[in-house]
Amino acid sequence: MTSDEIIINGGRPLKGRIEVRGAKNLAPKAMVAALLGQTPSILRNVPNVSDIRVVAGLLALHGVLITKGDDPGEWRLDPSNVEQAHHADIDAHAGSSRIPILFCGPLLHRLGEAFIPDLGGCRIGDRPIDFHLDALRKFGAVVEKLPSGISLTAPNGLKGANIELPYPSVGATEQVLLTSVLAEGQTELRNAAIEPEIIDLICILQKMGAIITVEPNRVIFIEGVKELRGYDHRAIFDRNEAASWASAALATGGDVFVGGAKQEEMMTFLNVFRKVGGDFDVHDDGIRFWHPGGPLKPVTIETDVHPGFMTDWQQPLVVALTQAEGVSTIHETVYENRFGFTDALNKMGADIRVYKDGLHDETRRVLRREFEQAAVITGPTPLSGAEIEVPDLRGGFSYLIAGLTAEGQTKVTNLGIISRGYENFIEKLRQLGADFIFES
Template sequence: MAKLLTIQGGKPLSGRVEVRGAKNLVPKAMVASLLGDEPSVLRNVPEIKDVDIVTALLQAHGVQVEHDRATGSLSMDPAKASKADSAEIDAHAGDSRIPILFCGPLMHRLGEAFIPDLGGCRIGDRPIDFHLEMLRQFGADVQKLPSGIHLSAPASGLRGAKLHLPYPSVGATEQVLLTAVKAEGITELSGAAVEPEIHDLIAILQQMGAIITVQTDRTIRIEGVERLRGYNHLAIPDRNESASWASAALVTQGDIFVQGAMQRDLTAFLNVYRKVGGEFDVHDDGIRFYHSGEALRPLVLETDVHPGYMTDWQQPMVVVLTQAAGVSIVHETVYENRFGFTNVLRQMGANIQLHRECLGSTPCRFGQRNFLHSAVISGPAKLKGTDFDIPDLRGGFSHLIAALAAEGTSRATGLEIINRGYERFTEKLENLGAEFELSRTSQPSFSTTGR
């Protein structure tokens, strides 16, 4: 039976939440443990579904994993790493895209790797063909099978390559890092992503013995080494979850202290937060986010790769902008289909129009491709409760905070998706004073008109 979350809206969220290790770093750091000849320890690990998925995949490959949930510490010993059954990999992977990042480390360790068909949040085009082509550049033999994709390294091992990314993809950059560190020779990646999570992964690999240089022009140079040791690392906090709770404070006219939030990794978000009329106080152990009591202000916003305004911050901020007094414009330049979540907001009473044109300062790569990637938002809107099914991680969180701000009752299904990236979500809602009830339903989901 599916979980049903019934929300009584209209009450400000107030209190404290803790944010632990970044969803966009921790699973990749776990994969990196396969590269070491010794055990690795990762600290500040959140209890989220992606961690469970990678834990199961590592164990399927013979890695001994111990998770101390009380302290958030994860130890991984790859000494007995071995080939896993393809059916077992498929069963554990589910709809996650993380298995693609196992390819390089497994080829270094076992000489081969297998990945099933990949899923993930349906917010835009995330083809794996580019990943596979890069792995071919390292010398991998790639065979597409009915059950998935089999990769094997040549007898002489993988070799360094000179690579260029036409767009600074985070996943592709991670793929290169996890493969190049033990490839023979030098790898040079131009057009790389430089997000904080990338830098934290580089810090982990450097601890293990890797030689990696990040240059100022988005070029990363990796000198391959023969062996790597284990690591002991404290994962950076999840800046996306921090920004999500900050938006929740504004939408519900509340006051939330996010323990673990780091100003350094939220600079672009904090600038927008202040422009729209939010207030925040920076402390050593976190940031307090709150509504000032004055009317929120509209603005023009464009998402971008780091150090720009992150795409994962866009969806909760759109809910904030439905409450701003005036017309706001949001131009999404990272994922072409990320505005599908606005259908539910319109059901709630939001005034949002989607456009195919680039409604930003510069044209983006989606401008001539017929995607609805710009939004015009008029507010403030009086939101009313509705029934909805959670479509993806950030969009789902946005629906939930809109429901918490809306008048009346909302019912949500698909809550399992939220658990992919938000640790102990309902427990945190309860601590913030939200009024809700969690139950079971035989109805698998609510249909959403127009989605």
């Protein structure tokens, strides 16, 4: 996109059908996995989001040949000529993406060395990479911190390890999977993340020849193999995008069919959506979400790792909760700064109070964490148009929903962040009948 702002005329329900493609939280990692194969890989259902372009650029820097297939979203990745890239080029292409750290294991296997620049990403809380580096050290990697980033070598190769994560981090689990499959011996990973995107990555690695066993209680065993081949895989749908459009339908009093969405991966969200007062129908080719009329109801939500309520789901849903009759409470246990976006919603007329040390609640089911926060939303409160700037990916989409819900005109700037995880969202707004001005 060449423009960085949108002017929304609110008060019009979203109605119609849009399609979601592969998950932003899977497709870039699947592309990195192609580095591990001795033959080309084919990834289907790839979304057109900026994180994909960042990873494609980094792969190209390392000699991976990328070609587009005849079908939309089909990519062929040939790692036959992988080579080390210049540090400055890696830094320039990585931008604000955190994906480069997942290159470490595959590049250590292929080249014996790897480099990652300083990592960016959304400003929603600390993104420590210690989990990643500690795991890589246990595999035998030597880590050296440089002014420009982090250099890694594996003078004696990588060997299987016993690893227990302090927290079921998605990124750290992906790091262990991508590193262990070619490491010598067996790896045991405890307290692993088990999100659907993790399972889809495991499916990809198994197609490549890996031996991975998922045990109960967040335990994963990986038996290292000497060689992997390429894969042919269709990426799982983006459940975060699907939930965002569902929340937009609810907040605006609309009716949106999200093509490509599946029930199984969204069961926790669907339960909360129904409790708030929304309705949905599950079809073979997607899920229809709509506001059936009548008042919305307040809820209490505790975010958590899968199979809990995802932190990425709460921000878009908050806008709908400003229209619920009563007091809703969200306990955010994953990221410590995820409620920063609510300041702009209060500016638009919402009544949201953030408790930076969290709130005590004897009915809690999710274990309290030191850095958690809570937000109390009192509604219903009419929203009015305002000028607001996108702070992060999910918060940014929440601002779009707020603008669509509000009376009057809302100007949203810094839209580039939203394109990191939402494919063609401007065109999808048009398809759903939104009233806005956007100059490209």
